[in-house]
Amino acid sequence: MKLMVYNGSPRKESSNTKMLLDSFLKGFMRGRGNSYQILYIAGENRMSHLAEILAGSETALIAFPLYIDCMPAVTMSFFESLEPYIGFMKNTRLCFLVQSGFPEPLHSRPVERYLEKLTKRLGAQYIGAIIRGGVRSASRGGCSRKLSVRFELLGESFGKTGTFDSELVKGLAPRDRLSSPVLQTVNLLDKIGFLDRMWEKSLKENGGFSKRYDRPYL
Amino acid sequence: MKILILNGNPDEGNVHFDKYLEELQSSLGETGHDVEIFLLREMDIQYCDGCHGCWLRTPGECLVSDHTQLIRKSFVNSDLVISASPIRMGFISSLLKKGKDKFIPLVLPFVRVENGEIHHKPRYDKYPLLGFILDKGLDGDNEDVEIISQIAERNAMQLGTHLSFVSLTSKEEGELADEINGL
Numbered sequence: 001m002k003l004m005v006y007n008g009s010p011r012k013e014s015s016n017t018k019m020l021l022d023s024f025l026k027g028f029m030r031g032r033g034n035s036y037q038i039l040y041i042a043g044e045n046r047m048s049h050l051a052e053i054l055a056g057s058e059t060a061l062i063a064f065p066l067y068i069d070c071m072p073a074v075t076m077s078f079f080e081s082l083e084p085y086i087g088f089m090k091n092t093r094l095c096f097l098v099q100s101g102f103p104e105p106l107h108s109r110p111v112e113r114y115l116e117k118l119t120k121r122l123g124a125q126y127i128g129a130i131i132r133g134g135v136r137s138a139s140r141g142g143c144s145r146k147l148s149v150r151f152e153l154l155g156e157s158f159g160k161t162g163t164f165d166s167e168l169v170k171g172l173a174p175r176d177r178l179s180s181p182v183l184q185t186v187n188l189l190d191k192i193g194f195l196d197r198m199w200e201k202s203l204k205e206n207g208g209f210s211k212r213y214d215r216p217y218l
Numbered sequence: 219m220k221i222l223i224l225n226g227n228p229d230e231g232n233v234h235f236d237k238y239l240e241e242l243q244s245s246l247g248e249t250g251h252d253v254e255i256f257l258l259r260e261m262d263i264q265y266c267d268g269c270h271g272c273w274l275r276t277p278g279e280c281l282v283s284d285h286t287q288l289i290r291k292s293f294v295n296s297d298l299v300i301s302a303s304p305i306r307m308g309f310i311s312s313l314l315k316k317g318k319d320k321f322i323p324l325v326l327p328f329v330r331v332e333n334g335e336i337h338h339k340p341r342y343d344k345y346p347l348l349g350f351i352l353d354k355g356l357d358g359d360n361e362d363v364e365i366i367s368q369i370a371e372r373n374a375m376q377l378g379t380h381l382s383f384v385s386l387t388s389k390e391e392g393e394l395a396d397e398i399n400g401l
C-alpha cells in the first residue's frame with residue numbers, strides 16, 4: 001500500500017505530530033511493498049496542489065495537533081482547498097490522527113466528528129481516527145518507549161490490513177474522561193502547587209517567570 | 219454592552235454576509251450598544267506557529283506583533299464577542315480560525331480541573347460572553363452547525379465563559395438584535 005501522509009502541525013519537522021507519525025510509519029513499513037510520502041501542510045502556499053495529490057491518492061493519513069479544540073487554522077485552510085472535490089473522492093480512503101496536550105480524549109471528540117463528516121462530504125471512505133491525549137513535547141524527551149511501541153504496532157497492523165485495529169486505537173484513548181480518583185489527585189497536586197511547577201520551570205528557562213501572570217490588555 | 223464582532227468572511231464577493239453584520243451593528247447601536255466589527259480578511263493575521271512564546275517568554279502577548287494584538291485587546295475588554303463566518307467545508311473559515319488560534323495568550327499555561335475536565339487557568343478575571351453567527355452557504359447543513367456549536371461550547375468552557383447563542387443568517391438581523399438585547 002502507498003500511503004500519503006499529511007502533517008498538519010504548524011511546527012512541522014519538530015512537531016509532536018511528526019514524533020508519533022514516525023513510530024506509526026516505522027510499523028507500517030514492516031508490511032511488504034508498503035511505501036509512504038510525507039507532506040507538510042504548514043508553509044505550503046499552493047494548497048490546491050496538496051488537495052490534488054489527496055484526490056489522486058488511494059489511502060491518506062491526515063495528522064494534526066488539537067488547536068483550540070479543533071484543527072489548526074493552517075490545516076483548516078487545507079480542508080477548504082478540498083472544496084472542488086466534494087463528492088468526488090470515491091477512490092480515496094482517509095484516516096486521521098489527532099493528538100492533544102490535555103490528557104482526555106473528550107477534548108478531541110467534536111473534531112473527530114468533524115473529520116468523519118468531512119470524509120463523507122468528499123465521498124471518500126472513512127477508515128477512522130486515532131485520538132491521543134496528554135502528548136508531551138518532543139523536545140522534552142516526548143514519546144515514551146511504551147507510546148512509541150503502541151504507535152508502531154498500530155502502524156504495523158494498518159500496514160497489513162489497511163484498517164485500524166480497534167483494540168489498539170481504544171488502547172490509545174482508553175477512557176474519555178479522567179476517573180474521579182485521578183481528578184482528585186490532580187486537584188491535590190494543583191493545591192500544593194506541584195502542577196504549576198512544570199510550567200514554572202519552562203517559564204524560568206525562557207525568561208518569562210516574573211511576568212507569568214501579566215495582563216497586557218487591561 | 220461593549221460588543222465585538224469578528225467577521226471571518228474570507229470572500230469580499232460575499233457582500234450579503236458583510237451587510238448582515240453591518241445591519242446588526244447599526245440595530246444594536248440604536249439600542250445603546252457600542253459595537254465594533256473587525257474585518258479579518260483585511261487585517262494582518264499570521265498563523266500561530268505553536269512556539270509557546272506567549273506563555274513562556276512574553277506572557278500574555280504573542281511574539282509576533284500582527285493585528286491579533288488589537289483583537290485580543292478588544293476581546294478582553296468586551297462584554298460580548300460574536301464570531302461570524304460562512305460555513306465552508308463544514309466549518310468556520312480558516313481565516314476566523316487563524317484569529318482564534320491566537321487566543322492562547324489569553325489564558326495561563328497552568329492547568330486545573332474545571333467541570334471534571336482539565337482546562338487552563340484564566341489569565342484575566344473576566345471574559346466576554348461568546349456568540350456565533352453562521353451562514354450555511356451552499357453546502358452547509360444542520361450537522362455542520364451542530365459540530366461547530368459543540369466546538370464553540372468547548373472554546374467557551376476553556377475561557378471560563380459561556381456560549382450564549384449560535385445564530386444563522388437566515389434569521390432576521392432585527393430578531394437577533396432583540397435576542398442580544400435580552401442577554
Ligand SMILES: Cc1cc2nc3c(=O)[nH]c(=O)nc-3n(C[C@H](O)[C@H](O)[C@H](O)COP(=O)(O)O)c2cc1C
Binds near residue numbers: 064
Ligand atoms: C495555539 C494552540 C492551541 C492549543 N489548543 C489545545 C487544545 O484546545 N486542547 C489541547 O488539549 N491541547 C491544545 N494545544 C496543545 C497541542 O495540541 C499539543 O501541544 C500538541 O502535542 C502539539 O503538537 P505539535 O507539536 O504536533 O504541533 C494547543 C497548542 C497551541 C500552540
